[in-house]
Amino acid sequence: MKRSDFIKTGVAATALSTSGLSLLSSFSKPDQQKRITILHSNDVHSHIDPFPADHSKYPNLGGAARRMNYINKVKAQNPNTLIFDAGDAFQGTPYFNFYGGELEYKVMSKLGYHASTIGNHEFDNGIDNIAAQLEHADFDLISSNYDLKNTSLDGLVKKHQIYDVGQFKVGVFGVGIELEGLVSKDLYKEAKYLDPIEIAKDEVKYLKEEQKCDLVICLSHIGYKYNSDKIDDIKLAKATKDIDLIIGGHTHTFLEEPQVFKNSAGKDVMVNQVGWAGLQLGQIEFYFDDANNVQAVESSIAHI
């Protein structure tokens, strides 16, 4: 297993290790260190089975049954685990052609996914098919920037969802790609694309400021990076604030490790994407500690 751990060390931890104030750590009870684990996939494209052993690029990699096993292991270590997908669960193997997405959504439900967003290939059998297949989904489909009022998905797709994880509130919203020119109009019908950045700002305001979520996560199917004005995850990360994690998709980007960018308020936002076909899972750990301890450490640096 490839392990390229990225560790972003917060101010608190740095201060503790460098200032030698061991006295401080005794004020923080060990059980106050809490952790939320996020597991995520994107662009699985109906790859329920592993690639064949003789496949030229990905021999014997991937597979939903293995993904299930890994998810279970992580959940056993940390019950505070959420599982997300960033869209394009549909299309790519005969499973989709034969069953129209039923098996993909049933398997994701069994794997314990909490939410996914709408990728462009979800429309491949028409928007009404997404509505039909949602019957098989025990997870939320979240999209904030598609106006679905005059479509069969009206009322079936959430603009955002807040998940209670232990004592934490995790707010999730979703953004999808411009459909015009990418998907036939007769497939997406009256679904309307709205500007992801403006929508993201509204969603974050609601989730962070009004609902006081401890974490805000964006499920994105707009793509990781374009060398043009086209909106991508990096531009979204930089143009907004208070997003902790953008789980990306669409461009099938294999990142060596999750990337960190500065948002409009100068704070860190993590962006990750794990290629496609269920070859990898992204695993992000958020550690929490007593807010007052953190402030105490920060203050004490100033005093020393």
Next chain:
Amino acid sequence: MRILIFLLGISLFSCQSPDLKKVKTTGKQVEINKQIESDQEIEDFVKPYRDKIADELNTVYSYTPNSMYKNDSPYNSAIANMMADAVIELGSPVYEKRTNNQIDAVLLNFGGIRSGIDKGDITMRTAYNIMPFENEIVVAELSAKEMKELADYLVKSKGKHPISGLKIQLNADGKLASYEVQGDKINDDETYHVATSDYLVTGGDHMNFFKKAKNVTVLDYKLRSLLVDYFKSKDTIDISSDDRFTQKNKHEKK
């Protein structure tokens, strides 16, 4: 001393309020490989779905004595020719029923040929491999001007896109030397009926001339279904590259 007092004050406060704050974030990618055991419940759940597909996909429809890959030859390949010819052969009767017109030409895209065909049996799986997507066949009505733009596009992309009903020759410098539709030169007053996919007709792969079509008819016929029907209708498929798109050699120039 000042520090100690400050810390004491904080600690009293923190005991009252267990307000937690994000202090650290870590992340990694986990490869899903054979070191991870398969979950039996998922295996058992998927198996009947998988078995049903395997039964159908392995049904033999036809046979090819030669392997066909899209990069086999310059300008036009056997597999591209087969696809485009199949669209005329099976699509034209459907189009004629709807509009009383026949399909004059076919243009698909090279990128849309998703797999080659190995020599031997042709099955439903072959059709899925070549065309895993759900694209439908549409017919666009193009003017002579747009037909010329179509030719320019093909010249620029140096062929390889599946075409049928067209005959194109480049001179030794790669410029258009001759261009025919159904054996005739382009007639400025004629309307041409060109079959393509619902993806390309909206300007996919920069085929912008399709966006100017004065009429587009959707055949409600998926390209993959058409390929399956084509395979079913032939005992043997023996197609090769031909002269529909060629370039004159340097020595022919003289």
